[in-house]
Amino acid sequence: MRAFVLHPDIKSSPSRRLPEHGLAEAVSLASALPAMDVVGAEVVRLQRLHPGMLFGSGKVEDLAARFKELDVGLVLVDGPVSPVQQRNLEKEWGVKLLDRTGLILEIFADRARTREGVLQVELAALSFQRTRLVRAWTHLERQRGGFGFVGGPGETQIEADRRAIDDQVIRLKRQLAKVVKTRELHRAARKKVPFPIVALVGYTNAGKSTLFNRITGAEVLAKDMLFATLDPTMRAMVLPTTTGGTGRKIILSDTVGFISDLPTQLVAAFRATLEEVLSADLILHVRDIAHPESAEQSADVMDILTSLGVNKATPMLEIWNKLDLVDGSAREALASQAAQRDDVLAVSALTGEGVDALLDRVSLVFDEEKTERTLTVPFSDGKRHAWLHAQGVVEDEAQTDDGWQLALRWTARQEKQYRDL
Structure with a gap:
């Protein structure tokens, strides 16, 4: 089907994204559907939304002529479209119309x-x-x-x-x-054999499945395509060890990719699928570091993790993937920046660069011994108090006359970092 993609850029409600990048993502979404031939795409700049038609009457007429000329059968609007707007635009343009939610649902239904x-x-x-x-x-x-019906239904x-x-x-x-109950039984069975769960999360097309395949030797579908993975995949694997003995066994979970403005219906419906993330012992946040809006994508992922109720105390490592797509000095700068942080690793899942260091770091997370400690932080030292919470080491907290009384569970490395603040 011949399709045209529109990305409304509304001045009254600015996005954290550049409209051109939003349009490119919408085109990728459309291309993810089979038999979809995207024949055109455009950013439509608007002062405000028009309640009945979404766009102004002049723009609607202009687009109608273009759609007719290009023989467009489907228009994809990258944003919410009300039922009334959809009805009116389909009537004016003589095409089928899908908004962002409808398009993502179509992709999910296909995959x-x-x-x-x-x-x-x-x-x-x-x-x-x-x-x-x-x-x-x-x-x-x-x-x-x-058929002779009088009036509407x-x-x-x-x-x-x-x-x-x-x-x-x-x-x-x-x-x-019933399906969720079966999954819970499987999870309960895994808890009896207490292997830590490591969950891969990230923006769609960040390279999670490629990394999953590289680490486990599995053959999960990995394509340069949005939402290539929908159903969660889990594999048991043994981490490498530097001591020469048998490494720790873990379960690695590949999950559905996140996306900005993920339909609320899908967040609710896929909560069961994402329960592996909620119960994970370690989260690997995979980022496409070569993408021009990698930081914005990362913010979207963190927003969704928060909305899902992921425990802030769960350790998380950031994986800067697709290093092979970054050239020259920018690549060196990224590698240097990652090397200065304990919670970031720069890798290329495609070439394997940095993957061994990643596995060593995952081993270290589970091998580090944690000690319990009670600490009083003065109310004036908000920076240290916030850092402890960000590290996820606070088990319990109470307020006293002297400040925050905190029950901590941390590693020697984290204690040293705290002292150096």
Whole structure:
């Protein structure tokens, strides 16, 4: 299908992203769907959103002419589109229209393979469809015109459809609960054989699956494509050891990639899939360090981890991946910057550069002995208090007349860092 991508850049609600990069990501999303031929893309700058049409009437007419000339059958709007706006634009342009949420749902529906993945996508899609019943029934009203129906389907029909969707949602949630229960049994079984879980998280297409394959020797689908991985994959592996003995056994988990403005329906639906992250003993945050908006992508990932309720005390390492795509002095600067930090490693999952050092660092996280200590930090020393919380070493906290009384569990390395602050 011939598709055209539009990225609205609204002055009244600025984004942390450059609109050109947002458009490029939207084009990549569209290209992730099979049989999708993207024939054009454009950033549309707006002072404000127009309630009925999203865009101004002049822009709508201009785009209608271009779509006709290019024989466009599908328009993808990289942002939220209300049911009324969708109905009006489809009527004006004579095309099918998908907003960002609808597009991501289409990709997920195409990629889900496991029973759990399929159920989660169906659940998310139903939640999305329920909000768009006005549009759906207006569409049917147009179709019914030739059959002699007087007027539209009416409120009664919309309510009936809403009930039908609610019934399906209840049925899917029951089925999903059974799958989740099975997953919980597997997790309980793993706890009896207490191997630490290391979860790979990151923005979509950051190279998590390539790194997963490099470390474990698995053959998980790894493509230069958004959302190549949807269903979580886990592999047991043995970490290398410098002592010559048998290394520690861990379970490595590859997870679905995150994305900015991830639909709320998907965050809720995929919570079960992401439970491995919630129960992880170590999180590896994989970043595409060659991407022009790597910092913004990292901020989006951290926002989603927070919304999922990931424990701040869980240790996390930042993996600066795709070093092979960075040239010359910029590459040297990144490697030097990473070397100065304990929680950052620069690697190339594609070439294997830095992966051995990464595995050594993961081993060190689990090998470091932790001691318990009670410490009083004066109220005037907010910097040290904030640092301790950021390190995730605070087990308990109370306030006394002298300051914060903290129960800590930390390594000798962290204690030294604290003293040097």
